[in-house]
Amino acid sequence: MKVIIDGKKLEADGHKTILETARESDIFIPSLCDHPQLLPFGGCRLCIVEIKGRKGLVPSCSTYPEEGMEVKTDSANLRRMRKQILGLILSEHPDACLICSEKENCDEYKSTIRRSIR
Numbered sequence: 001m002k003v004i005i006d007g008k009k010l011e012a013d014g015h016k017t018i019l020e021t022a023r024e025s026d027i028f029i030p031s032l033c034d035h036p037q038l039l040p041f042g043g044c045r046l047c048i049v050e051i052k053g054r055k056g057l058v059p060s061c062s063t064y065p066e067e068g069m070e071v072k073t074d075s076a077n078l079r080r081m082r083k084q085i086l087g088l089i090l091s092e093h094p095d096a097c098l099i100c101s102e103k104e105n106c107d108e109y110k111s112t113i114r115r116s117i118r
């Protein structure tokens, strides 16, 4: 089937997601939770894309192309949404804490790491 991603006309086989189809054509879509040996579950939402004619944004790692589908992987709206999503993810997960020598005695670290491993 034919799909258009960022203006590029591509051939999609229907067994690969939009994310996989884009990657095969060197089109970058940010992702965190996608892994080739795991089933897609759309957890991080960083891979969101716009699909012409559809409301809202969809995760490209768990959405399959359809004939004639037009996908946009980059726009001001997508960048703004990804930034917000990443901010939310980081607000619940320690980042600098992982290398901090004070973490074993830090109440904030203990509280945050407990939330992130649930």
Ligand code: FES
Pocket: 030, 031, 032, 033, 034, 041, 042, 043, 044, 045, 046, 047, 048, 059, 060, 061, 062
């Ligand atoms: S890569 Fe995480 S939701 Fe798609």
